[in-house]
Amino acid sequence: MSAAEQAGLRTGEVAEQAGVNIQTLRYYERRGLLAEPHRSNGGHRLYPPDTVALLNVIKAAQRLGFTLDEVADLLDAGRRRHPSPDLRERAIGKIAEIDQKIADLTTIRASLTEVVDARCDSLTNCTCADCPIPYLTIGTTRPSGDRA
Amino acid sequence: MSAAEQAGLRTGEVAEQAGVNIQTLRYYERRGLLAEPHRSNGGHRLYPPDTVALLNVIKAAQRLGFTLDEVADLLDAGRRRHPSPDLRERAIGKIAEIDQKIADLTTIRASLTEVVDARCDSLTNCTCADCPIPYLTIGTTRPSGDRA
DNA sequence: TTGCATCCGGTACCTGGGTACAGGCTTACC
DNA sequence: GGTAAGCCTGTACCCAGGTACCGGATGCAA
Secondary structure: OOHHHHHOEOHHHHHHHHOOOHHHHHHHHHHOOOOOOEEOOOOOEEEOOOHHHHHHHHHHHHHOOOOHHHHHHHHHHHHOOOOOHHHHHHHHHHHHHHHHHHHHHHHHHHHHHHHHOOOOOOOOOOOOOOOOOOOHHHHHOOOOOOOO | OOHHHHHOEOHHHHHHHHOOOHHHHHHHHHHOOOOOOEEOOOOOEEEOOOHHHHHHHHHHHHHOOOOHHHHHHHHHHHHOOOOOHHHHHHHHHHHHHHHHHHHHHHHHHHHHHHHHOOOOOOOOOOOOOOOOOOOHHHHHOOOOOOOO
16 A cells, blocks of 8 residues: 555546646635645645545536636535525525526527427428527526616 | 618617627627628618627526537527528537536535525534535536546 | 656646727717 | 717737646655
């Protein structure tokens, strides 16, 4: 059993297993998404094994359109055992955001399904001559009043 | 009735109504998201009125984590009356992506709800001492094999 | 103890999605 | 027809999120 096995994963291992760049690990550390890991005597980082899972979480959240700052918030909210009232507030806000996202995605999904199910395809000469923008409904439910 | 009324909206009007920058309109035009509008004799752009709605759609899709290229694809898919088989293929792919996004969002939502509902809050000294990463499940369902 | 793969910090660079500015022409209203 | 607001093209710049590169130090196995 080598020393590495009991001390943790090194950057290269984490990066490889999580499918991210080594530089990205250090970047996330700077951004506060990854806690500073332990170091070897020589100063090399040694990560706890669940870091890989955490990175997958981060990447998943990003794919959903959250910024790194937001991801940091989400992780923070989830991490604390007894969230402060403030944190609760923000979590509630995030839930509302998420609900909106889900609603929008559902609308887009429906539109795409129509395309695939050939609502227009088979009708070929689709009744809705001016059918150009099928996702229009999304626009009408946008979250905060943009319009004057 | 002025000439403008029958010819279309000018950039400033569209930008204002859609809540975007004028520069953004031209940027979208360059990127192919907005068709080149008609021009006045003097060369000023004159947009059809539904451009505003279209912009809202674009912005909504962006909030959901789609890139501009992807938005362009989505719009394209929705626009065609009789989609080519290829387009159908891509639409199907997008639907799968969207389903994944919805699933992930749902998971995150559930985790946040737990936080808000004080599953830990009231337990204060939460049983799950190592509860640190509640969204872990997301990572395990990530879309395409990242791992070697 | 040598040698190669890795890792270190620091800095520079890249892409996506915009945004700002300069210098000049149009529009619209008096 | 004068003039202010608005628009034109072109180019430069900005921010987020990474990536690449550099010169030097570590890790570890033979």
